[in-house]
Amino acid sequence: MVCPQCGTEIPSGLQLCPQCGTAFSTNAAAGSTPPRAATGGDLPLAPHTDGKAIASLILGLVSFILSVLTGIPAIVLGHTSLSEIRRSNGRLRGRGMAFAGLAAGYVSLVLFVLILAAIIIPNVARARMDANQSAAAVTMRVLIQAQATYAANYPESGFAAGLATLGPGPDGSCTRPTAAHACLLDKEYKVLGSSVCTPGIWCTKDAYRFTLVPVGSPATDYILTATPLTENSGRRSYCATASAIIRSIYGDPLSAPPTTVQECESWSQI
Incomplete structure:
Protein backbone atom coordinates (compact mmCIF):
# COMPACT_ATOMS: atom_id res chain seq x y z
CA MET A 1 0.00 0.00 0.00
CA PRO A 34 -0.02 7.55 -5.49
CA PRO A 35 -0.07 11.32 -5.96
CA ARG A 36 1.50 12.81 -9.06
CA ALA A 37 5.04 13.78 -8.39
CA ALA A 38 5.63 17.50 -8.46
CA THR A 39 7.22 18.72 -11.67
CA GLY A 40 9.39 21.75 -12.32
CA GLY A 41 6.44 23.54 -13.97
CA ASP A 42 4.55 23.54 -10.66
CA LEU A 43 7.30 25.44 -8.85
CA PRO A 44 7.02 29.27 -8.71
CA LEU A 45 9.54 31.05 -10.95
CA ALA A 46 12.19 33.11 -9.19
CA PRO A 47 11.90 36.86 -10.02
CA HIS A 48 14.48 38.12 -12.49
CA THR A 49 15.74 41.57 -13.48
CA ASP A 50 14.00 43.16 -16.45
CA GLY A 51 16.35 43.61 -19.40
CA LYS A 52 14.80 46.94 -20.33
CA ALA A 53 15.64 48.29 -16.88
CA ILE A 54 19.27 47.29 -17.35
CA ALA A 55 19.35 48.83 -20.83
CA SER A 56 17.76 52.04 -19.52
CA LEU A 57 20.41 52.36 -16.82
CA ILE A 58 23.29 51.75 -19.23
CA LEU A 59 21.95 54.16 -21.85
CA GLY A 60 21.26 56.75 -19.15
CA LEU A 61 24.85 56.63 -17.92
CA VAL A 62 26.21 56.82 -21.47
CA SER A 63 23.95 59.82 -22.12
CA PHE A 64 26.30 62.00 -20.06
CA ILE A 65 28.70 61.51 -22.97
CA LEU A 66 26.38 61.09 -25.95
CA SER A 67 23.61 63.37 -24.63
CA VAL A 68 20.16 62.83 -26.15
CA LEU A 69 21.43 60.16 -28.57
CA THR A 70 21.18 57.69 -25.71
CA GLY A 71 19.26 59.83 -23.22
CA ILE A 72 15.96 59.64 -25.08
CA PRO A 73 16.13 55.83 -25.54
CA ALA A 74 16.96 55.58 -21.81
CA ILE A 75 13.78 57.51 -20.98
CA VAL A 76 11.63 55.37 -23.28
CA LEU A 77 13.04 52.09 -21.98
CA GLY A 78 12.78 53.28 -18.38
CA HIS A 79 9.08 54.05 -18.67
CA THR A 80 8.44 50.78 -20.54
CA SER A 81 10.32 48.77 -17.91
CA LEU A 82 8.47 50.36 -15.00
CA SER A 83 5.16 49.57 -16.67
CA GLU A 84 6.10 45.93 -17.25
CA ILE A 85 7.46 45.51 -13.71
CA ARG A 86 4.24 46.93 -12.30
CA ARG A 87 2.17 44.39 -14.26
CA SER A 88 4.44 41.40 -13.57
CA ASN A 89 3.08 40.63 -10.07
CA GLY A 90 6.56 40.31 -8.66
CA ARG A 91 8.06 38.24 -11.49
CA LEU A 92 10.26 41.13 -12.66
CA ARG A 93 12.74 43.22 -10.71
CA GLY A 94 14.79 46.27 -11.64
CA ARG A 95 12.59 49.18 -10.59
CA GLY A 96 15.60 50.99 -9.13
CA MET A 97 17.61 50.54 -12.34
CA ALA A 98 14.70 51.82 -14.41
CA PHE A 99 14.34 54.90 -12.19
CA ALA A 100 18.09 55.56 -12.37
CA GLY A 101 18.04 55.26 -16.16
CA LEU A 102 15.06 57.59 -16.35
CA ALA A 103 16.72 60.17 -14.11
CA ALA A 104 19.97 60.09 -16.09
CA GLY A 105 18.06 60.35 -19.37
CA TYR A 106 16.06 63.35 -18.21
CA VAL A 107 19.18 65.06 -16.84
CA SER A 108 20.93 64.63 -20.19
CA LEU A 109 17.85 66.03 -21.95
CA VAL A 110 17.75 69.10 -19.71
CA LEU A 111 21.48 69.68 -20.15
CA PHE A 112 21.09 69.40 -23.92
CA VAL A 113 18.30 71.99 -23.94
CA LEU A 114 20.33 74.38 -21.76
CA ILE A 115 23.42 74.05 -23.94
CA LEU A 116 21.34 74.51 -27.08
CA ALA A 117 19.70 77.61 -25.61
CA ALA A 118 23.10 79.02 -24.60
CA ILE A 119 24.23 78.69 -28.21
CA ILE A 120 21.07 79.76 -30.02
CA ILE A 121 19.83 82.69 -27.91
CA PRO A 122 23.00 84.84 -28.22
CA ASN A 123 23.15 84.10 -31.95
CA VAL A 124 19.51 85.09 -32.40
CA ALA A 125 20.07 88.29 -30.42
CA ARG A 126 23.18 89.07 -32.46
CA ALA A 127 21.34 88.41 -35.71
CA ARG A 128 18.52 90.72 -34.60
CA MET A 129 21.04 93.44 -33.76
CA ASP A 130 22.70 93.04 -37.15
CA ALA A 131 19.32 93.29 -38.87
CA ASN A 132 18.43 96.43 -36.89
CA GLN A 133 21.77 98.03 -37.71
CA SER A 134 21.44 97.19 -41.40
CA ALA A 135 17.91 98.63 -41.49
CA ALA A 136 19.14 101.82 -39.81
CA ALA A 137 21.91 102.20 -42.38
CA VAL A 138 19.37 101.81 -45.20
CA THR A 139 17.18 104.49 -43.61
CA MET A 140 20.19 106.77 -43.37
CA ARG A 141 20.77 106.37 -47.13
CA VAL A 142 17.12 107.17 -47.85
CA LEU A 143 17.32 110.34 -45.75
CA ILE A 144 20.62 111.38 -47.34
CA GLN A 145 19.04 111.00 -50.79
CA ALA A 146 16.00 112.98 -49.64
CA GLN A 147 18.31 115.77 -48.46
CA ALA A 148 20.09 115.86 -51.82
CA THR A 149 16.75 116.03 -53.63
CA TYR A 150 15.53 118.78 -51.31
CA ALA A 151 18.65 120.89 -51.91
CA ALA A 152 18.20 120.48 -55.66
CA ASN A 153 14.48 121.38 -55.57
CA TYR A 154 14.81 124.31 -53.14
CA PRO A 155 18.30 125.76 -53.59
CA GLU A 156 17.34 128.97 -51.81
CA SER A 157 16.63 126.94 -48.65
CA GLY A 158 19.75 124.82 -48.81
CA PHE A 159 19.21 121.51 -46.99
CA ALA A 160 16.12 120.62 -44.98
CA ALA A 161 16.28 122.03 -41.48
CA GLY A 162 14.66 118.97 -39.90
CA LEU A 163 13.12 115.61 -40.68
CA ALA A 164 9.64 117.16 -40.61
CA THR A 165 10.63 119.36 -43.56
CA LEU A 166 11.14 116.23 -45.66
CA GLY A 167 7.66 114.94 -44.76
CA PRO A 168 4.09 115.74 -45.79
CA GLY A 169 3.15 118.34 -43.20
CA PRO A 170 0.68 118.28 -40.28
CA ASP A 171 -2.33 117.18 -42.37
CA GLY A 172 -0.41 114.31 -43.99
CA SER A 173 -1.24 115.63 -47.48
CA CYS A 174 1.30 115.67 -50.29
CA THR A 175 -0.82 117.27 -53.00
CA ARG A 176 1.38 120.38 -53.13
CA PRO A 177 4.97 119.89 -51.87
CA THR A 178 6.60 123.03 -50.51
CA ALA A 179 9.95 124.01 -49.06
CA ALA A 180 8.38 123.69 -45.60
CA HIS A 181 6.98 120.20 -46.30
CA ALA A 182 8.69 118.67 -49.32
CA CYS A 183 6.94 115.26 -49.28
CA LEU A 184 10.17 113.42 -50.10
CA LEU A 185 9.58 110.41 -47.82
CA ASP A 186 7.44 107.51 -48.99
CA LYS A 187 5.00 105.58 -46.81
CA GLU A 188 7.66 103.35 -45.24
CA TYR A 189 9.62 106.33 -43.93
CA LYS A 190 6.70 108.70 -43.45
CA VAL A 191 6.92 108.38 -39.66
CA LEU A 192 10.24 110.25 -39.76
CA GLY A 193 8.59 113.10 -41.65
CA SER A 194 6.04 113.71 -38.91
CA SER A 195 5.49 117.32 -37.91
CA VAL A 196 6.92 116.57 -34.46
CA CYS A 197 10.31 115.61 -35.93
CA THR A 198 11.71 119.10 -35.70
CA PRO A 199 15.46 119.88 -35.63
CA GLY A 200 17.22 118.08 -32.79
CA ILE A 201 14.16 115.97 -31.83
CA TRP A 202 14.56 112.19 -31.87
CA CYS A 203 11.98 110.31 -33.95
CA THR A 204 11.71 106.53 -33.89
CA LYS A 205 11.60 104.07 -36.75
CA ASP A 206 11.79 100.37 -35.92
CA ALA A 207 14.63 99.84 -33.42
CA TYR A 208 16.44 103.16 -33.99
CA ARG A 209 15.94 106.85 -33.26
CA PHE A 210 16.78 109.48 -35.88
CA THR A 211 17.34 113.22 -35.76
CA LEU A 212 18.41 115.90 -38.21
CA VAL A 213 20.17 119.13 -37.22
CA PRO A 214 20.91 121.89 -39.79
CA VAL A 215 24.21 123.71 -40.02
CA GLY A 216 23.79 127.37 -40.97
CA SER A 217 20.73 129.34 -42.06
CA PRO A 218 19.90 128.61 -44.77
CA ALA A 219 21.44 125.21 -44.10
CA THR A 220 24.66 124.68 -46.00
CA ASP A 221 25.29 121.37 -44.24
CA TYR A 222 23.52 119.08 -41.79
CA ILE A 223 24.14 116.38 -39.21
CA LEU A 224 21.91 113.33 -39.59
CA THR A 225 22.16 110.89 -36.67
CA ALA A 226 20.73 107.46 -35.87
CA THR A 227 21.15 105.62 -32.57
CA PRO A 228 19.63 102.39 -31.13
CA LEU A 229 16.62 102.59 -28.84
CA THR A 230 18.37 100.32 -26.31
CA GLU A 231 21.67 98.50 -26.05
CA ASN A 232 19.82 95.33 -27.06
CA SER A 233 18.57 96.96 -30.26
CA GLY A 234 22.04 97.54 -31.65
CA ARG A 235 25.57 98.56 -30.77
CA ARG A 236 26.27 101.03 -33.58
CA SER A 237 25.19 104.64 -33.97
CA TYR A 238 25.39 106.36 -37.36
CA CYS A 239 25.82 109.89 -38.61
CA ALA A 240 26.11 111.61 -41.99
CA THR A 241 26.62 115.12 -43.34
CA ALA A 242 26.31 116.80 -46.74
CA SER A 243 29.25 114.67 -47.87
CA ALA A 244 26.70 111.80 -48.06
CA ILE A 245 29.14 109.43 -46.33
CA ILE A 246 27.64 107.32 -43.57
CA ARG A 247 29.85 106.93 -40.53
CA SER A 248 29.42 104.85 -37.39
CA ILE A 249 30.61 104.52 -33.83
CA TYR A 250 30.37 101.42 -31.64
CA GLY A 251 28.96 101.66 -28.13
CA ASP A 252 25.89 102.43 -26.05
CA PRO A 253 22.97 104.42 -27.50
CA LEU A 254 23.59 108.16 -27.76
CA SER A 255 21.77 110.60 -25.52
CA ALA A 256 22.55 113.50 -27.87
CA PRO A 257 23.69 113.68 -31.52
CA PRO A 258 27.09 115.00 -32.62
CA THR A 259 27.13 118.77 -32.32
CA THR A 260 29.50 119.56 -35.19
CA VAL A 261 30.26 118.28 -38.67
CA GLN A 262 33.82 117.63 -37.54
CA GLU A 263 32.64 115.39 -34.71
CA CYS A 264 30.55 113.31 -37.10
CA GLU A 265 33.40 113.03 -39.58
CA SER A 266 35.66 111.69 -36.83
CA TRP A 267 33.57 108.50 -36.74
CA SER A 268 34.52 105.46 -38.82
CA GLN A 269 33.26 105.34 -42.39
CA ILE A 270 31.13 102.31 -43.28
Missing part, protein backbone atom coordinates in the same frame (compact mmCIF):
# COMPACT_ATOMS: atom_id res chain seq x y z
CA VAL A 2 0.98 3.60 -0.52
CA CYS A 3 0.18 6.51 1.78
CA PRO A 4 -2.27 8.79 -0.06
CA GLN A 5 -0.78 11.81 1.71
CA CYS A 6 2.98 11.48 1.24
CA GLY A 7 3.31 8.47 -1.08
CA THR A 8 5.31 6.34 1.37
CA GLU A 9 5.07 2.55 1.05
CA ILE A 10 3.02 1.22 4.01
CA PRO A 11 3.70 -2.30 5.30
CA SER A 12 0.63 -4.51 5.38
CA GLY A 13 -1.47 -4.32 8.51
CA LEU A 14 -0.54 -0.78 9.54
CA GLN A 15 -3.29 1.83 9.89
CA LEU A 16 -0.95 4.83 10.31
CA CYS A 17 1.71 6.07 7.89
CA PRO A 18 5.10 5.72 9.56
CA GLN A 19 6.33 8.75 7.59
CA CYS A 20 3.61 11.40 8.05
CA GLY A 21 1.29 9.74 10.58
CA THR A 22 -1.78 9.91 8.37
CA ALA A 23 -4.54 7.48 9.43
CA PHE A 24 -6.29 5.52 6.72
CA SER A 25 -8.36 2.46 6.20
CA THR A 26 -7.05 -0.58 4.51
CA ASN A 27 -9.66 -0.37 1.76
CA ALA A 28 -8.96 3.28 1.07
CA ALA A 29 -5.25 2.70 1.04
CA ALA A 30 -5.65 -0.23 -1.28
CA GLY A 31 -7.75 1.70 -3.75
CA SER A 32 -5.72 4.82 -3.61
CA THR A 33 -3.26 5.85 -6.21
Whole structure:
Protein backbone atom coordinates (compact mmCIF):
# COMPACT_ATOMS: atom_id res chain seq x y z
CA MET A 1 0.00 0.00 0.00
CA VAL A 2 0.98 3.60 -0.52
CA CYS A 3 0.18 6.51 1.78
CA PRO A 4 -2.27 8.79 -0.06
CA GLN A 5 -0.78 11.81 1.71
CA CYS A 6 2.98 11.48 1.24
CA GLY A 7 3.31 8.47 -1.08
CA THR A 8 5.31 6.34 1.37
CA GLU A 9 5.07 2.55 1.05
CA ILE A 10 3.02 1.22 4.01
CA PRO A 11 3.70 -2.30 5.30
CA SER A 12 0.63 -4.51 5.38
CA GLY A 13 -1.47 -4.32 8.51
CA LEU A 14 -0.54 -0.78 9.54
CA GLN A 15 -3.29 1.83 9.89
CA LEU A 16 -0.95 4.83 10.31
CA CYS A 17 1.71 6.07 7.89
CA PRO A 18 5.10 5.72 9.56
CA GLN A 19 6.33 8.75 7.59
CA CYS A 20 3.61 11.40 8.05
CA GLY A 21 1.29 9.74 10.58
CA THR A 22 -1.78 9.91 8.37
CA ALA A 23 -4.54 7.48 9.43
CA PHE A 24 -6.29 5.52 6.72
CA SER A 25 -8.36 2.46 6.20
CA THR A 26 -7.05 -0.58 4.51
CA ASN A 27 -9.66 -0.37 1.76
CA ALA A 28 -8.96 3.28 1.07
CA ALA A 29 -5.25 2.70 1.04
CA ALA A 30 -5.65 -0.23 -1.28
CA GLY A 31 -7.75 1.70 -3.75
CA SER A 32 -5.72 4.82 -3.61
CA THR A 33 -3.26 5.85 -6.21
CA PRO A 34 -0.02 7.55 -5.49
CA PRO A 35 -0.07 11.32 -5.96
CA ARG A 36 1.50 12.81 -9.06
CA ALA A 37 5.04 13.78 -8.39
CA ALA A 38 5.63 17.50 -8.46
CA THR A 39 7.22 18.72 -11.67
CA GLY A 40 9.39 21.75 -12.32
CA GLY A 41 6.44 23.54 -13.97
CA ASP A 42 4.55 23.54 -10.66
CA LEU A 43 7.30 25.44 -8.85
CA PRO A 44 7.02 29.27 -8.71
CA LEU A 45 9.54 31.05 -10.95
CA ALA A 46 12.19 33.11 -9.19
CA PRO A 47 11.90 36.86 -10.02
CA HIS A 48 14.48 38.12 -12.49
CA THR A 49 15.74 41.57 -13.48
CA ASP A 50 14.00 43.16 -16.45
CA GLY A 51 16.35 43.61 -19.40
CA LYS A 52 14.80 46.94 -20.33
CA ALA A 53 15.64 48.29 -16.88
CA ILE A 54 19.27 47.29 -17.35
CA ALA A 55 19.35 48.83 -20.83
CA SER A 56 17.76 52.04 -19.52
CA LEU A 57 20.41 52.36 -16.82
CA ILE A 58 23.29 51.75 -19.23
CA LEU A 59 21.95 54.16 -21.85
CA GLY A 60 21.26 56.75 -19.15
CA LEU A 61 24.85 56.63 -17.92
CA VAL A 62 26.21 56.82 -21.47
CA SER A 63 23.95 59.82 -22.12
CA PHE A 64 26.30 62.00 -20.06
CA ILE A 65 28.70 61.51 -22.97
CA LEU A 66 26.38 61.09 -25.95
CA SER A 67 23.61 63.37 -24.63
CA VAL A 68 20.16 62.83 -26.15
CA LEU A 69 21.43 60.16 -28.57
CA THR A 70 21.18 57.69 -25.71
CA GLY A 71 19.26 59.83 -23.22
CA ILE A 72 15.96 59.64 -25.08
CA PRO A 73 16.13 55.83 -25.54
CA ALA A 74 16.96 55.58 -21.81
CA ILE A 75 13.78 57.51 -20.98
CA VAL A 76 11.63 55.37 -23.28
CA LEU A 77 13.04 52.09 -21.98
CA GLY A 78 12.78 53.28 -18.38
CA HIS A 79 9.08 54.05 -18.67
CA THR A 80 8.44 50.78 -20.54
CA SER A 81 10.32 48.77 -17.91
CA LEU A 82 8.47 50.36 -15.00
CA SER A 83 5.16 49.57 -16.67
CA GLU A 84 6.10 45.93 -17.25
CA ILE A 85 7.46 45.51 -13.71
CA ARG A 86 4.24 46.93 -12.30
CA ARG A 87 2.17 44.39 -14.26
CA SER A 88 4.44 41.40 -13.57
CA ASN A 89 3.08 40.63 -10.07
CA GLY A 90 6.56 40.31 -8.66
CA ARG A 91 8.06 38.24 -11.49
CA LEU A 92 10.26 41.13 -12.66
CA ARG A 93 12.74 43.22 -10.71
CA GLY A 94 14.79 46.27 -11.64
CA ARG A 95 12.59 49.18 -10.59
CA GLY A 96 15.60 50.99 -9.13
CA MET A 97 17.61 50.54 -12.34
CA ALA A 98 14.70 51.82 -14.41
CA PHE A 99 14.34 54.90 -12.19
CA ALA A 100 18.09 55.56 -12.37
CA GLY A 101 18.04 55.26 -16.16
CA LEU A 102 15.06 57.59 -16.35
CA ALA A 103 16.72 60.17 -14.11
CA ALA A 104 19.97 60.09 -16.09
CA GLY A 105 18.06 60.35 -19.37
CA TYR A 106 16.06 63.35 -18.21
CA VAL A 107 19.18 65.06 -16.84
CA SER A 108 20.93 64.63 -20.19
CA LEU A 109 17.85 66.03 -21.95
CA VAL A 110 17.75 69.10 -19.71
CA LEU A 111 21.48 69.68 -20.15
CA PHE A 112 21.09 69.40 -23.92
CA VAL A 113 18.30 71.99 -23.94
CA LEU A 114 20.33 74.38 -21.76
CA ILE A 115 23.42 74.05 -23.94
CA LEU A 116 21.34 74.51 -27.08
CA ALA A 117 19.70 77.61 -25.61
CA ALA A 118 23.10 79.02 -24.60
CA ILE A 119 24.23 78.69 -28.21
CA ILE A 120 21.07 79.76 -30.02
CA ILE A 121 19.83 82.69 -27.91
CA PRO A 122 23.00 84.84 -28.22
CA ASN A 123 23.15 84.10 -31.95
CA VAL A 124 19.51 85.09 -32.40
CA ALA A 125 20.07 88.29 -30.42
CA ARG A 126 23.18 89.07 -32.46
CA ALA A 127 21.34 88.41 -35.71
CA ARG A 128 18.52 90.72 -34.60
CA MET A 129 21.04 93.44 -33.76
CA ASP A 130 22.70 93.04 -37.15
CA ALA A 131 19.32 93.29 -38.87
CA ASN A 132 18.43 96.43 -36.89
CA GLN A 133 21.77 98.03 -37.71
CA SER A 134 21.44 97.19 -41.40
CA ALA A 135 17.91 98.63 -41.49
CA ALA A 136 19.14 101.82 -39.81
CA ALA A 137 21.91 102.20 -42.38
CA VAL A 138 19.37 101.81 -45.20
CA THR A 139 17.18 104.49 -43.61
CA MET A 140 20.19 106.77 -43.37
CA ARG A 141 20.77 106.37 -47.13
CA VAL A 142 17.12 107.17 -47.85
CA LEU A 143 17.32 110.34 -45.75
CA ILE A 144 20.62 111.38 -47.34
CA GLN A 145 19.04 111.00 -50.79
CA ALA A 146 16.00 112.98 -49.64
CA GLN A 147 18.31 115.77 -48.46
CA ALA A 148 20.09 115.86 -51.82
CA THR A 149 16.75 116.03 -53.63
CA TYR A 150 15.53 118.78 -51.31
CA ALA A 151 18.65 120.89 -51.91
CA ALA A 152 18.20 120.48 -55.66
CA ASN A 153 14.48 121.38 -55.57
CA TYR A 154 14.81 124.31 -53.14
CA PRO A 155 18.30 125.76 -53.59
CA GLU A 156 17.34 128.97 -51.81
CA SER A 157 16.63 126.94 -48.65
CA GLY A 158 19.75 124.82 -48.81
CA PHE A 159 19.21 121.51 -46.99
CA ALA A 160 16.12 120.62 -44.98
CA ALA A 161 16.28 122.03 -41.48
CA GLY A 162 14.66 118.97 -39.90
CA LEU A 163 13.12 115.61 -40.68
CA ALA A 164 9.64 117.16 -40.61
CA THR A 165 10.63 119.36 -43.56
CA LEU A 166 11.14 116.23 -45.66
CA GLY A 167 7.66 114.94 -44.76
CA PRO A 168 4.09 115.74 -45.79
CA GLY A 169 3.15 118.34 -43.20
CA PRO A 170 0.68 118.28 -40.28
CA ASP A 171 -2.33 117.18 -42.37
CA GLY A 172 -0.41 114.31 -43.99
CA SER A 173 -1.24 115.63 -47.48
CA CYS A 174 1.30 115.67 -50.29
CA THR A 175 -0.82 117.27 -53.00
CA ARG A 176 1.38 120.38 -53.13
CA PRO A 177 4.97 119.89 -51.87
CA THR A 178 6.60 123.03 -50.51
CA ALA A 179 9.95 124.01 -49.06
CA ALA A 180 8.38 123.69 -45.60
CA HIS A 181 6.98 120.20 -46.30
CA ALA A 182 8.69 118.67 -49.32
CA CYS A 183 6.94 115.26 -49.28
CA LEU A 184 10.17 113.42 -50.10
CA LEU A 185 9.58 110.41 -47.82
CA ASP A 186 7.44 107.51 -48.99
CA LYS A 187 5.00 105.58 -46.81
CA GLU A 188 7.66 103.35 -45.24
CA TYR A 189 9.62 106.33 -43.93
CA LYS A 190 6.70 108.70 -43.45
CA VAL A 191 6.92 108.38 -39.66
CA LEU A 192 10.24 110.25 -39.76
CA GLY A 193 8.59 113.10 -41.65
CA SER A 194 6.04 113.71 -38.91
CA SER A 195 5.49 117.32 -37.91
CA VAL A 196 6.92 116.57 -34.46
CA CYS A 197 10.31 115.61 -35.93
CA THR A 198 11.71 119.10 -35.70
CA PRO A 199 15.46 119.88 -35.63
CA GLY A 200 17.22 118.08 -32.79
CA ILE A 201 14.16 115.97 -31.83
CA TRP A 202 14.56 112.19 -31.87
CA CYS A 203 11.98 110.31 -33.95
CA THR A 204 11.71 106.53 -33.89
CA LYS A 205 11.60 104.07 -36.75
CA ASP A 206 11.79 100.37 -35.92
CA ALA A 207 14.63 99.84 -33.42
CA TYR A 208 16.44 103.16 -33.99
CA ARG A 209 15.94 106.85 -33.26
CA PHE A 210 16.78 109.48 -35.88
CA THR A 211 17.34 113.22 -35.76
CA LEU A 212 18.41 115.90 -38.21
CA VAL A 213 20.17 119.13 -37.22
CA PRO A 214 20.91 121.89 -39.79
CA VAL A 215 24.21 123.71 -40.02
CA GLY A 216 23.79 127.37 -40.97
CA SER A 217 20.73 129.34 -42.06
CA PRO A 218 19.90 128.61 -44.77
CA ALA A 219 21.44 125.21 -44.10
CA THR A 220 24.66 124.68 -46.00
CA ASP A 221 25.29 121.37 -44.24
CA TYR A 222 23.52 119.08 -41.79
CA ILE A 223 24.14 116.38 -39.21
CA LEU A 224 21.91 113.33 -39.59
CA THR A 225 22.16 110.89 -36.67
CA ALA A 226 20.73 107.46 -35.87
CA THR A 227 21.15 105.62 -32.57
CA PRO A 228 19.63 102.39 -31.13
CA LEU A 229 16.62 102.59 -28.84
CA THR A 230 18.37 100.32 -26.31
CA GLU A 231 21.67 98.50 -26.05
CA ASN A 232 19.82 95.33 -27.06
CA SER A 233 18.57 96.96 -30.26
CA GLY A 234 22.04 97.54 -31.65
CA ARG A 235 25.57 98.56 -30.77
CA ARG A 236 26.27 101.03 -33.58
CA SER A 237 25.19 104.64 -33.97
CA TYR A 238 25.39 106.36 -37.36
CA CYS A 239 25.82 109.89 -38.61
CA ALA A 240 26.11 111.61 -41.99
CA THR A 241 26.62 115.12 -43.34
CA ALA A 242 26.31 116.80 -46.74
CA SER A 243 29.25 114.67 -47.87
CA ALA A 244 26.70 111.80 -48.06
CA ILE A 245 29.14 109.43 -46.33
CA ILE A 246 27.64 107.32 -43.57
CA ARG A 247 29.85 106.93 -40.53
CA SER A 248 29.42 104.85 -37.39
CA ILE A 249 30.61 104.52 -33.83
CA TYR A 250 30.37 101.42 -31.64
CA GLY A 251 28.96 101.66 -28.13
CA ASP A 252 25.89 102.43 -26.05
CA PRO A 253 22.97 104.42 -27.50
CA LEU A 254 23.59 108.16 -27.76
CA SER A 255 21.77 110.60 -25.52
CA ALA A 256 22.55 113.50 -27.87
CA PRO A 257 23.69 113.68 -31.52
CA PRO A 258 27.09 115.00 -32.62
CA THR A 259 27.13 118.77 -32.32
CA THR A 260 29.50 119.56 -35.19
CA VAL A 261 30.26 118.28 -38.67
CA GLN A 262 33.82 117.63 -37.54
CA GLU A 263 32.64 115.39 -34.71
CA CYS A 264 30.55 113.31 -37.10
CA GLU A 265 33.40 113.03 -39.58
CA SER A 266 35.66 111.69 -36.83
CA TRP A 267 33.57 108.50 -36.74
CA SER A 268 34.52 105.46 -38.82
CA GLN A 269 33.26 105.34 -42.39
CA ILE A 270 31.13 102.31 -43.28
